[in-house]
Amino acid sequence: MGNKVAVLGAGSWGTAFSIVLADAGNDVSVWARREEIAASINERHENVDYLPGIELPRTITATHDPERALAGADVVVLAVPSQSLRENLPTFLPFVDKDAVFVSLMKGVELGTLKRMSEVVAEVGDIGAHRIAVVSGPNLAREIARREPAASVVACADENVANMLQERVHSPAFRPYTSVDVLGCEFGGAYKNVVALCVGMAVGLGFGDNTTASLITRGLAETARLAMNQGANPLTLMGLAGLGDLVATCSSPLSRNRTFGEKLGQGLTVEQIYASTRQVAEGAKSCSSLRALAARTGVEAPIVDAVDEVVQGALTTEQLMEAFISRDTKAELS
Ligand SMILES: NC(=O)c1ccc[n+]([C@@H]2O[C@H](COP(=O)([O-])OP(=O)(O)OC[C@H]3O[C@@H](n4cnc5c(N)ncnc54)[C@H](O)[C@@H]3O)[C@@H](O)[C@H]2O)c1
Numbered sequence: 001m002g003n004k005v006a007v008l009g010a011g012s013w014g015t016a017f018s019i020v021l022a023d024a025g026n027d028v029s030v031w032a033r034r035e036e037i038a039a040s041i042n043e044r045h046e047n048v049d050y051l052p053g054i055e056l057p058r059t060i061t062a063t064h065d066p067e068r069a070l071a072g073a074d075v076v077v078l079a080v081p082s083q084s085l086r087e088n089l090p091t092f093l094p095f096v097d098k099d100a101v102f103v104s105l106m107k108g109v110e111l112g113t114l115k116r117m118s119e120v121v122a123e124v125g126d127i128g129a130h131r132i133a134v135v136s137g138p139n140l141a142r143e144i145a146r147r148e149p150a151a152s153v154v155a156c157a158d159e160n161v162a163n164m165l166q167e168r169v170h171s172p173a174f175r176p177y178t179s180v181d182v183l184g185c186e187f188g189g190a191y192k193n194v195v196a197l198c199v200g201m202a203v204g205l206g207f208g209d210n211t212t213a214s215l216i217t218r219g220l221a222e223t224a225r226l227a228m229n230q231g232a233n234p235l236t237l238m239g240l241a242g243l244g245d246l247v248a249t250c251s252s253p254l255s256r257n258r259t260f261g262e263k264l265g266q267g268l269t270v271e272q273i274y275a276s277t278r279q280v281a282e283g284a285k286s287c288s289s290l291r292a293l294a295a296r297t298g299v300e301a302p303i304v305d306a307v308d309e310v311v312q313g314a315l316t317t318e319q320l321m322e323a324f325i326s327r328d329t330k331a332e333l334s
Pocket residue numbers: 009010011012013014015033034050079080081082084088105106107108139140141142278279280282
């Protein structure tokens with residue numbers, strides 16, 4: 001095995017992360033669902049649909065053929081939308097080396113099963129935790145693609161694998177920290193998308209920084225409550241994959257989740273927003289799965305509940321804000 005990494009998914013983050021991997025010295029083979037995206041990467045060294053205007057390193061090649069993408073790769077990076085992972089894995093798995101390590105970039109929780117992405121990989125592929133890692137942190141794709149400095153977390157239950165991956169993804173502009181708390185990183189990544197939807201709604205309604213800071217802070221409390229209930233290290237939620245990503249996503253106009261929420265706050269319907277973009281806003285689906293998980297485990301999750309109600313059309317964004325501010329008072333650290 002050499003230094004080949006297969007990146008499965010040629011969207012914004014799959015492509016931007018490929019730049020990190022190439023800058024870190026890896027040969028990168030990207031699997032694109034659409035042939036024209038693979039052609040654009042190979043011929044123009046640009047992903048014209050998802051990262052227009054960004055020149056890609058020549059060590060990134062792309063293919064529509066999963067077998068070619070995966071041949072000889074010892075690291076397999078998964079970057080498809082969370083809700084499509086289960087249907088995609090059987091296409092990839094026959095071509096994955098038996099010792100290859102999977103790295104999930106995805107930030108969502110599966111509808112119905114309520115499983116995290118690493119759990120879906122483990123279940124569908126019958127793969128041990130020592131071969132499944134996640135990368136998660138404040139990493140907006142376009143900023144990473146422009147090589148703006150950023151940090152992130154590489155988490156794997158096996159610390160040696162996390163260390164190996166840290167070296168493989170460490171580039172001049174991308175600083176990875178290791179962790180063994182896969183669960184905490186995954187909850188941080190999935191939950192912040194829902195909080196960003198909520199913050200976006202507040203922005204769309206015309207509210208300012210006091211409102212958004214209040215939602216971000218209570219969103220972090222809510223994230224930590226559910227993640228700790230599931231077994232996360234609370235300090236993970238205070239780190240890059242928790243607070244760091246929450247702040248980046250809730251603050252940035254580049255965030256698809258925040259933008260989705262903002263459009264809802266401005267009065268657009270969910271259907272209109274879906275029709276206006278090809279890119280995924282994971283929180284619009286994961287709000288339902290996180291809500292169901294919180295209900296199943298008896299964890300109070302008012303932000304996730306209310307965002308899901310808005311996405312389902314059962315609550316307006318004005319009613320969401322009213323519900324947030326008029327809840328029964330309580331101690332902050334309860
Ligand atoms: N964009 C970011 O800044 C960023 C950063 C960190 C993590 N992530 C996470 O990475 C994951 C991928 O996000 P992205 O930003 O690349 O999304 P994207 O919407 O930009 O691209 C998604 C890619 O998946 C493909 N796709 C869509 N439906 C598919 C299906 N059913 N089966 C297979 N492929 C399908 C699309 O063609 C596209 O190539 C998400 O979970 C997201 O939360 C994104």
